[in-house]
Amino acid sequence: MQLMVRRQSDGSPKLGLEGLEPQRGNKSSTLGHMTAVLVEEGPDKGAIWHFGEIAKEQRALFEGKAWADLSHLKIVAVSGSDRLKWLHDLTTQHLLALAPGDWTSAFILDPNGRVEYQFNLVDDGDTTYLVIDPGYESGLIEYLQKMKFMLQVDVRDASDEFAVLRAPGKATNIGGPFALVPRGELEEMKKTFATTALQVGTWALDAERVGAGRARIGFETDHKTIPNEIGVLNTAVHMNKGCYRGQETVAKVFNLGNPPRRLAMLHLDGSAVVMPAPGTPVEKDGVVVGFLGTVARHHELGPIALAILKRNTPTDAELSVGGVSASQ
DSSP, X not given: OOOBOOOXXXXXXXXXXXXXXXXXXXXXXXXXXXXXXXXXXXXXTTSEEEOXXXXXXXXXXXXXXXXXXXXXXXXXXXXXXXXHHXXXXXXXXXXXTOOTTOEEEEEEEOTTSOEEEEEEEEEOSSEEEEEEOTTSHHHHHHHHHHTOTTSSOEEEEOTTTEEEEEXXXXXXXXXXXXXXXXXXXXXXXXXXXXXXXXXXOHHHHHHHHHHHTOOOTTTSOOTTOOGGGTTOBTTTBOSSSOOXXXXXXXXXXXXXXXXXXXXXXXXXXXXXXXXXXXXXXXEETTEEEEEEEEEEEETTTEEEEEEEEETTSOTTOOEEETTEEEEO
């Protein structure tokens, strides 16, 4: 299999004063001359959090001169001649003309338009690979198996067969470029990337994602989230395609122009010793107006976070999150 990197245009630590957070990553392992601090909880558990040079890693990522090991993510493979039309009908994305090697993103919604699954995907001409956070793959496979009917499709967990790397290159609107690699070739591909780029951890990836305003399921979503609230219309949610489950809600709210909540980026008070945890209520004058999502310490912007706020929260409002002041 060839390396597949996205060509088209188209995951939130509680941080200490110096950006170190024992619960998130206080185990380390040695990779060559670098000491890697590992993520200890959440969907990125076991992945590398950072190598101790936070600003350097983030700058390299911003410049397109970094790569990251995302082999902890899960892979669901869909093969068969009907796969793209079938996934086109089930997801929020237009997939009929998806070219081999092109990466895109998509959601599967419930009948009320609420987010159930979020994934990136790529096709190699024979099989479509869905890259999804750990913990969601079993439910996704179960749902897809129920929807096969008489179509020529086959669904399997391919996490033991393939892995994903964040490849060198400038960030895209889905967080790539990515490379899908057979696990037997994974170490060789890592060595190849390491000859020209710096390996970074999820801290740098989180900072880039928060700065770009890209929501991640389980962080910027809850049981009520609809796509209209998290800034994915016309990206992961195609607005000019045929019907899919939950589309009626998406279209209705889009036409009214009034989603009940909205995604916002917060600047947090950098003098706080410990940053609030994901899920902490966001308050305005003592009244809860939303909840905190991913928190990151950005090499240029300082402590920032994504949050879901009530739509009518003024953009210039003074906010508080777990006793830490915040502005949008």
